[in-house]
Amino acid sequence: MPLSPSTTRRALKHTRAITIEAFARDDGLWDLDAHITDMKTRDIKLASGIRPIGSALHDLTLRITIDTGLTIVDAEAVSDAVPYPGFCNTIGPDYKKLIGLNLLKQFRQGVKERMSGIHGCTHLTELAQILPTAAVQAFAGEVIDTRDGASSSEQAKQPFQLDRCHALRLDGPAVAQYYPRWAIKPSSAN
Structure with a gap:
């Protein structure tokens, strides 16, 4: 279902595009390549000069390499287009500070502690989140x-995704329908 149509005339002024590609590597590790671009629909005047229409204001890429336990074993960042060339694009090596963080264990807090404010690039740090x-x-x-395993004795553990969002809460109807083995009866409200 799409968003509702706008009730007023609108003019596009800015586009931010984010893509993330995940690659399984031959050595058993995984690369996540995250890319962000910001584009304006007009020439914009910056302190560093005019950025013509069609030129990226930001064109930034962050790659993290993770093991199958979701721990970062390497990181690299590049800034191909920035508002302050020679300044913004010097922070890339600092993203090595992400090494050792685990994506599922206090990751966002760790990123904030290591890369927030003057210790990182706002956009690369946001991308990491x-x-x-x-x-x-x-x-x-x-x-x-992520299988249910209801008809299989091989899966003794609850599927990873259960109880991690509102739709897949253990006491909800989706789990009762698609993962009956793991469903629990909802508590009755008094």
């Missing part, structure tokens, strides 16, 4: 078993 759910999606069915 969305990597945990992208990694989980990449691992689903590849590294993380």
Whole structure:
């Protein structure tokens, strides 16, 4: 279902595009390549000069390499288009500070502690914040078993995705329908 149509005339002024690609590597590790671009629909005047229409204001890429336990073993960042060339694009090596963080264990807090404010690029740091759910999606069915296993004795553990969002809460109807083995009866409200 699409969003409702606008009730007033609108003019596009800015587009931010974010893509994340996940790659399984031959050495058993995974690369997550996250890319962000910002584009204006007009020439814009910056302190560093005019950025013509069609030129990216930001064109930034962050790659993290993770093991199958979702721990970062390497990181790299590049800034191909920035508002302050020679300044913004010097922070890339600092993203090595992400090494050692685990995407599912206090990751966002760790990123904030290591890369917030003057210790990082606002946009690269923001991009890092969305990597945990992208990694989980990449691992689903590849590294993380997401099957119900109701008819299989091989799965003794609850599927990873259960009880991690409102739709897949253990006491909800979706789990009762699709993962009956793991469903619990909803508590009755008094």
